[in-house]
Amino acid sequence: MTDTVATEETPPSGSNGAREHRKPAIHQRISTQMYAGIAAPLFLTLAASLVAWISFTRVGEAEKEVNEGAIPELSAAFGVAESSNRLVAGGPALVSSTPDDFVSVVTGIAAARSEFETQLELLWNRGTGSMWLGEMRGYAAQLNSNISAIEAEMPEYFEFGTEADELRAEVDAAVRELERQIVPALDDQLFYLVAGQRELDTPPVPDAVHRSDEEVRLYRHWSALGGDVAQSAELLASAFSASQSALIEPLRESFESARDRIEISVATLGEAAGDDLRPAVDRLFALGLDDGSVFDVTQRRLQIEESQRRQLAENQALGVALVGEIESLVGAVEIDVDVATEASAQAVNTGRLLLIVISVVGVLGALLINWLFVGKRILRRVGQLSNRMRALAGGDLETPVETGGRDEVAEMADALEQFRQAALEVQRLNLVEELAGQLSERNEQLSQTLADLDRAQDQIVANEKLAALGEVTAGVAHEIRNPLNFVKNFAESSDELLEELLEAIADPEPPDDQADYIAEITGDLKENLTRIRGHGDRANRIVESMLMMGRGGGESRPVEINALLDEHAMLSYHSARAQDADFNVTIERDFDPDVGELEVIPQDMGRVFLNLVTNAGYAANERWRDLGGEPGKMVTLSASDDTPYFPTIWLSTQRTDELAVIKVRDNGTGIPPDVVQRIFEPFFTTKPTNEGTGLGLAMSNDIVRGHGGQISVESEPGEYTEFTVELPLERAAPVEPIEPVQADDAAAPAN
Numbered sequence: 001m002t003d004t005v006a007t008e009e010t011p012p013s014g015s016n017g018a019r020e021h022r023k024p025a026i027h028q029r030i031s032t033q034m035y036a037g038i039a040a041p042l043f044l045t046l047a048a049s050l051v052a053w054i055s056f057t058r059v060g061e062a063e064k065e066v067n068e069g070a071i072p073e074l075s076a077a078f079g080v081a082e083s084s085n086r087l088v089a090g091g092p093a094l095v096s097s098t099p100d101d102f103v104s105v106v107t108g109i110a111a112a113r114s115e116f117e118t119q120l121e122l123l124w125n126r127g128t129g130s131m132w133l134g135e136m137r138g139y140a141a142q143l144n145s146n147i148s149a150i151e152a153e154m155p156e157y158f159e160f161g162t163e164a165d166e167l168r169a170e171v172d173a174a175v176r177e178l179e180r181q182i183v184p185a186l187d188d189q190l191f192y193l194v195a196g197q198r199e200l201d202t203p204p205v206p207d208a209v210h211r212s213d214e215e216v217r218l219y220r221h222w223s224a225l226g227g228d229v230a231q232s233a234e235l236l237a238s239a240f241s242a243s244q245s246a247l248i249e250p251l252r253e254s255f256e257s258a259r260d261r262i263e264i265s266v267a268t269l270g271e272a273a274g275d276d277l278r279p280a281v282d283r284l285f286a287l288g289l290d291d292g293s294v295f296d297v298t299q300r301r302l303q304i305e306e307s308q309r310r311q312l313a314e315n316q317a318l319g320v321a322l323v324g325e326i327e328s329l330v331g332a333v334e335i336d337v338d339v340a341t342e343a344s345a346q347a348v349n350t351g352r353l354l355l356i357v358i359s360v361v362g363v364l365g366a367l368l369i370n371w372l373f374v375g376k377r378i379l380r381r382v383g384q385l386s387n388r389m390r391a392l393a394g395g396d397l398e399t400p401v402e403t404g405g406r407d408e409v410a411e412m413a414d415a416l417e418q419f420r421q422a423a424l425e426v427q428r429l430n431l432v433e434e435l436a437g438q439l440s441e442r443n444e445q446l447s448q449t450l451a452d453l454d455r456a457q458d459q460i461v462a463n464e465k466l467a468a469l470g471e472v473t474a475g476v477a478h479e480i481r482n483p484l485n486f487v488k489n490f491a492e493s494s495d496e497l498l499e500e501l502l503e504a505i506a507d508p509e510p511p512d513d514q515a516d517y518i519a520e521i522t523g524d525l526k527e528n529l530t531r532i533r534g535h536g537d538r539a540n541r542i543v544e545s546m547l548m549m550g551r552g553g554g555e556s557r558p559v560e561i562n563a564l565l566d567e568h569a570m571l572s573y574h575s576a577r578a579q580d581a582d583f584n585v586t587i588e589r590d591f592d593p594d595v596g597e598l599e600v601i602p603q604d605m606g607r608v609f610l611n612l613v614t615n616a617g618y619a620a621n622e623r624w625r626d627l628g629g630e631p632g633k634m635v636t637l638s639a640s641d642d643t644p645y646f647p648t649i650w651l652s653t654q655r656t657d658e659l660a661v662i663k664v665r666d667n668g669t670g671i672p673p674d675v676v677q678r679i680f681e682p683f684f685t686t687k688p689t690n691e692g693t694g695l696g697l698a699m700s701n702d703i704v705r706g707h708g709g710q711i712s713v714e715s716e717p718g719e720y721t722e723f724t725v726e727l728p729l730e731r732a733a734p735v736e737p738i739e740p741v742q743a744d745d746a747a748a749p750a751n
Contacts, residue, residue, distance in 0.1 A: 143318045146311040160301040175233040177280040186222040225265040232258045245302035252295045483535035490528040558597040572613040590652040604703045611696040612664040619668025620647035662725040670717035
């Protein structure tokens, strides 16, 4: 027991260096804090007195600033009100101005506007009343805008006034000219009707002549002409005296009616009278109906007057609103002054009271600090530290030593905590060594298991690649057989044409049309050679596509998407037919010719199309079999529905502003909702074990995303499944080809 105690006492004696290193600074020592605790209330009292004195001084200064600042603000507000009234009065002055005094009126308005802006800016710079100043600036802007509009319209208004005076004079002249011709002619016709004489020195004609219907009708037309001319003059005079622009259009229409009647009368009076009257009549019509006529000038002038009246009324309302805002601002400033004065007085009284309270609190605080600091902080913590040392001696190593603070007591607690941690670390090291050995064994087992999984995955991918190539090979053979048959047929036809050509050339006495016949044969030969070359290129493309599919990868290049989709759809179809002679689906195409070419990796994108079409054909064929489908037998959707069922795949493309959308839809078995959520997961499939690995759609999704696009699926179980591939028309970054082995797996049928 004696040796144990001596051993436990050794670490503290050897940890003097640690205590010296963590020796608290002067301001953290208990003695310093005790002196500070005693002196703090004294300094607090002095500081409170100084703060109170400074506070009273600032209150006085603030009150002085408020009183001095309120007067300029009120002066600026009154200046804004006065200048706004001058600016409002400038509108009527403009409207009532003449061309001679227009410039002086504009100059006066400009001075009033400048004074208004100056007063408003002065008020804004004072920094008060921003809520009202925003409205005032809006009113001022509208007021200036209205005055500027009136000012801009006045030159045009003056011009229209001048034009109206000139037109009035021209109208008077034209009417006088017409009256000069019409009145004598009317009097002569009346005299002829009554007396039967054209001249006083000529004998009268018989009554049947001078009182005939023709002469009476002629008199009536002269009379109607005079009345219509008088009415036209009255209409033009009414236009000059009109007070509203809305009245001009009815006057114009009445004038047009009078014009028509005048035209009829002039035409009836005969060619000689019509020629004499025509210049004055045309001039009267031009004054009333041509561009710049009496009605046009008067209507535009009245419109300007109406616009000015509206703007003047709006200016009056704006002036009233400005005065209202200024009154609100003045009221707010007065309220602020009253509040500031009251707050200053209250602050002085409150400061005095606080000075007394702080002094009392300072004295009491000194007593409380000494009692709480010495009794609670020092003695209590020393007692806790003593109890913890006894617990360590009894074997309690788990409970940490906690005292808090950064003083001498805390330094002793830190030394005791280090001793506890060292003893606890010895126990933990033994446990760690044991756990490390067990963890090493588990890591070796996991590494072996991971290597086995990698080898199994590589084998599955390789088998999938071989199966995909085997399925596609049958379709490729069928696709190549068609162009080869064409090549054979055209070659045989060309052989026959060559024999005919040789016979024609060998004929010693050719007919007259021999040259045309030879040209026809050579043309057919060229056409056959062109077709042979085209079908040979088609077979070559199929073989190259097959080779690239086997190699995988490749470089991106512009590819005709419609052709790529159609080519791999037919390849999928014939591959399925080669594996199952009963397989048969209808492929409907709806290709948008505007889709054109896209920058893609043709091998990878072809695998996507091949996989989607293969899956669609599989689903449609499975539904056909589930419905009892057999070769030569028509099936229906159900026993209660006689609608025939035909396995069908719909291929469609569409070009939008930014995307090319490719859709593959089938009327097969559909996909359940819980399966749709996992359909793009690697190795997930709903097919039998020997018919799919679940890599096709996962790899298709990777290929489409690698091209900057996305693939989605929509399905209704028992109805349809539709896959949608969206590819950007312009990709943002180069497409990285998919790894060859994985890309080949995309050709294999998958769910």
